[in-house]
Amino acid sequence: MTNKSTVQDLTTGSPFRLIILFAIPMILGNLLQQLYNFVDTMIVGQFLGMEALAGVGDTSSINFLILGFCMGVCAGFAVPVAQRFGAKDEAGLKKYFANSLTLSVIISVALAVIVSLLCRNILEWMSTPDDVFEYAYTYILTIFIGIPITFLYNILAGAIRSIGDSKTPLIFLIISLFINVGLDYLFIAAFDWGVFGAALATVLAQLISGIMCVLVIVKKFTILHITKDDCRLDKKCAKLLCAMGIPMGLQYSITAIGSVILQGSVNHLGSLAVAATTVASKVNMIFISILDALGAAMATYAGQNLGAGRIDRIRKGAGASVIIGVTYSVIAFGLALLVRKPMINLFIDKPDPEMVDMAAMHVLITTGALSFLVLVNCLRFMIQGVGYSQFAILAGVLEMVARTFAGLVIIPHFDFIGACVASPSAWVLADMFLVPAFFWVVRKLEKTYNRDAVQQNS
Numbered sequence: 001m002t003n004k005s006t007v008q009d010l011t012t013g014s015p016f017r018l019i020i021l022f023a024i025p026m027i028l029g030n031l032l033q034q035l036y037n038f039v040d041t042m043i044v045g046q047f048l049g050m051e052a053l054a055g056v057g058d059t060s061s062i063n064f065l066i067l068g069f070c071m072g073v074c075a076g077f078a079v080p081v082a083q084r085f086g087a088k089d090e091a092g093l094k095k096y097f098a099n100s101l102t103l104s105v106i107i108s109v110a111l112a113v114i115v116s117l118l119c120r121n122i123l124e125w126m127s128t129p130d131d132v133f134e135y136a137y138t139y140i141l142t143i144f145i146g147i148p149i150t151f152l153y154n155i156l157a158g159a160i161r162s163i164g165d166s167k168t169p170l171i172f173l174i175i176s177l178f179i180n181v182g183l184d185y186l187f188i189a190a191f192d193w194g195v196f197g198a199a200l201a202t203v204l205a206q207l208i209s210g211i212m213c214v215l216v217i218v219k220k221f222t223i224l225h226i227t228k229d230d231c232r233l234d235k236k237c238a239k240l241l242c243a244m245g246i247p248m249g250l251q252y253s254i255t256a257i258g259s260v261i262l263q264g265s266v267n268h269l270g271s272l273a274v275a276a277t278t279v280a281s282k283v284n285m286i287f288i289s290i291l292d293a294l295g296a297a298m299a300t301y302a303g304q305n306l307g308a309g310r311i312d313r314i315r316k317g318a319g320a321s322v323i324i325g326v327t328y329s330v331i332a333f334g335l336a337l338l339v340r341k342p343m344i345n346l347f348i349d350k351p352d353p354e355m356v357d358m359a360a361m362h363v364l365i366t367t368g369a370l371s372f373l374v375l376v377n378c379l380r381f382m383i384q385g386v387g388y389s390q391f392a393i394l395a396g397v398l399e400m401v402a403r404t405f406a407g408l409v410i411i412p413h414f415d416f417i418g419a420c421v422a423s424p425s426a427w428v429l430a431d432m433f434l435v436p437a438f439f440w441v442v443r444k445l446e447k448t449y450n451r452d453a454v455q456q457n458s
Helices: 015-048 050-058 060-086 090-125 133-145 147-162 167-190 194-220 235-267 271-307 311-344 353-368 370-385 389-414 416-457
Strands: none
Touching: 015 050, 015 167, 015 194, 015 271, 015 311, 050 060, 050 133, 050 194, 050 271, 060 090, 060 133, 060 147, 060 235, 060 271, 060 370, 090 133, 090 147, 090 235, 133 147, 133 194, 147 167, 147 194, 147 271, 167 194, 235 271, 235 370, 235 389, 235 416, 271 311, 271 353, 271 370, 271 416, 311 353, 311 370, 311 416, 353 370, 353 416, 370 389, 370 416, 389 416
């Protein structure tokens, strides 16, 4: 039987309290993931040197481009599951979950083959510096081959979260992260497998997470137990899943295209700038990960309340999430002022003072603009959660435009400062679209549900 104490109905009770309680495990999970990435990068820098560090860091934008698409698709596939859970439609929930698994197999295998064949060409197009090229290629090729494993964990974790359980994926993530760090030391320090070892450790740890998700679904969540008939592709289900998942994935990828162009411009500044960007990005992501988790929580919150017809709670939830996010942003900036340089110094055995100063400036500018990211994440994910993924794509296009402009115009004129202001400018531009888009969507939903209520009563 499904353990009802592990699932959470977000359609009743205080939105502020529910959002915080539901988001906390996701926040801890994202923090642990970023702390792992932090340690992973630190191990590479300490054991393999600045060239290997720069090589791994050079892949971050293309990594985000492809794996962001994977995670976006999985997040989108979870939305109809959350909506069916909110509507108390168990049969529909099983059908959507099963079809999402079938589609994930098809998409992940095809994507892994295509990008693995093209990754060398992509790195060449990005003007990856010669002294770090092979490090970058080895690392990203290994990650790309593991794309089906990335899908396995994310699709299952997303389904578990969509029925209100954000704690179980956190537990599995904690276990896999400890395994990941242990494998890092084993593969890099003991076996001397270099950046290949770092990438292989990541893939294997994610595989373990996916297997644990399978086991817990089999043991605890009968609501997610499916049959062969459920897995047979249903045109209606597949169409809705693709309508939710593909735009969500494209939104991540479109945003990342700007990051790829930006990374190419940073590459022209030399390996010192690449290393500084790499280190700053790892520090920034620790602060950003909390807002990413808050946004992901809002997708489930919005999806469940839409399924229950509680449109009034969607508006209230948006207000609560923004208050939570902005409060955190102020605290995060204060912490960044205090700890940015000590954190940066952890990455290299003998840090270059110029690199440290460059990375510290990057961290300070980014964390100072986190309040703009609050609106991007909360509103965008809520819009996606109620089925308007096309608006999220448009917001992603605006972020891409801003980062592309920084890469092609600002960096050539202002050098490294252009890389520092790229993300904040992208968030501001996306907010200019998302804020009015969110209120338009809510008003449209309110009119639709009010009309349906009148028709039912007449």
